[in-house]
Amino acid sequence: MGFADQRFDVNLSILFTELPLLQRPAAAAAAGFTAVELWWPWVDTPAPERSELTALGKAIEDAGVRLTGLNFYAGRLPGPDRGALSVPGDESERFRSNIDVAAGFAESLGCTALNALYGNRVDGVDPAEQDALALENLVLAARAADRIGAVLLIEALNRVESPHCPLVSAPAAVAVVDKVNAATGLGNARFLMDLYHLSMNGEDLPQVIASYVDRTGHVQIADNPGRGAPGTGSLPLEELLDRLGKAGYEGWIGLEYKPGDRPSSEAFDWLPRAARAAR
Template identity: 75%
Template sequence: MGYTDQRFDVNLSILYTELPLLERPAAAAAAGFTAVELWWPWIETPTPDQSELDALKEALEDAGTQLVGLNFYAGQLPGPDRGALSVPGEESDRFRANIDLAADFAQSVGCKALNALYGNRVEGVDPTAQDELALENLVLAARAADRVGAVLLIETLNKPESPLYPLVSAEAAIEVVDKVNAATGLGNAKFLLDLYHLAMNDEDLHAVITKYADKTGHVQIADKPGRGAPGTGGLPLEELLDQLAQAGYEGYIGLEYKAADATASFAWLPTEARAAK
């Protein structure tokens, strides 16, 4: 199959960051892409003013780009945080305040995937209590996502870069996915399969795809080492994406890698293959 048969989107929270947020959709469109994704764009608040939401919606529409993935509020990201939903106190409250607002914004722009980062372990707090809080909040998020016709994504991160994040294996994330689906009965919790993070955890990527492709709701890629564009490291990304497609995955593949020059970094992908099919 190859890269030309896949559906790609640009993560505008890690690429084109030298530009103001509202200019990034147009930059991705100028490079030939029609689909984009975002971490929660307003890291300082889970509840931005409606005018800010409207401005982002307008920027997406003016550029002709479809938002295909959005994070719920996740604390300081980029920064020290890796989510808020399992962190007791103010951060959990902020996550809950964000749930319906993020879901409603996703609905307003036709976004069908909402990612909920689990959050770091907190010193002095019982991990079991954090997991119970996480499940409560993920159930609320799954119901909100279902209300707007979206899936809820659960993501594995890598231990070297996120040592306090508890979901550092595909199996750990899948366990949470299954718990959320059992609690809600909705079946809309899915695995966010990030090949870079899994590779950094030394997982067998082919085995993960074989085992969990049917539970995967979104895919993200970067090469290893360095978290650069495909071809800058040693991961067989084209082969792995072919395997995903053969296993039945038809969703988007988010380009969540680092590049000093985003447009130049897309040289591995023919221009005619960048528009989402």
């Protein structure tokens, strides 16, 4: 196995950002890809105007690409927020008001994976209170995802870039996955295995794969150091994806890396063009 045997999608919230949002799906298609994913594109609002949702949906459909993953509202991303669902007050309410909006948009495009990012710890608030709020909101999100036939993804970030996030290890994220599934009985919560974040945490990646592949709903990659394209750092990404495939993972691999000092269209030379279109 190897890169040519995987199904890749392009994250349009970190790649092709030199272009306006509505031009990015077509740019990904021109680079040879047939699938894309997105963070919540409207960082300032959980419920944009219907015309904005329609325009983005049309851009994706006109480009002939599939939307494979979408984040729920998570505040300023990239930025200091890192998530909203466990933050008491306005941010938690924003997350809740986004659940049906995001699920509806995902359903309209056949997207079957919704990512819900945990929020930072808040000074002066009991962590147990934040975790209880998070579980309550994740249950709502899991039920909304189930209504459209989607999985709910829960991701571990890294403590270097997100020092106030409590989910900075694979076991921590998987523990939340298990809690959500126990609370809903739906079984549709899954681990989002981001190999870049986990490597930044110093985790044993082959062991993470062996331990959690059966609960993994999506994988994202970037090289380390630098969060660049495969081959720009020292992570053995081809070997790791080979391990995933041999362990039974057949899902999407999200390309969530920075293009570096070049146009995004030039940041895929590590992947033969014939391997970019999902089979």
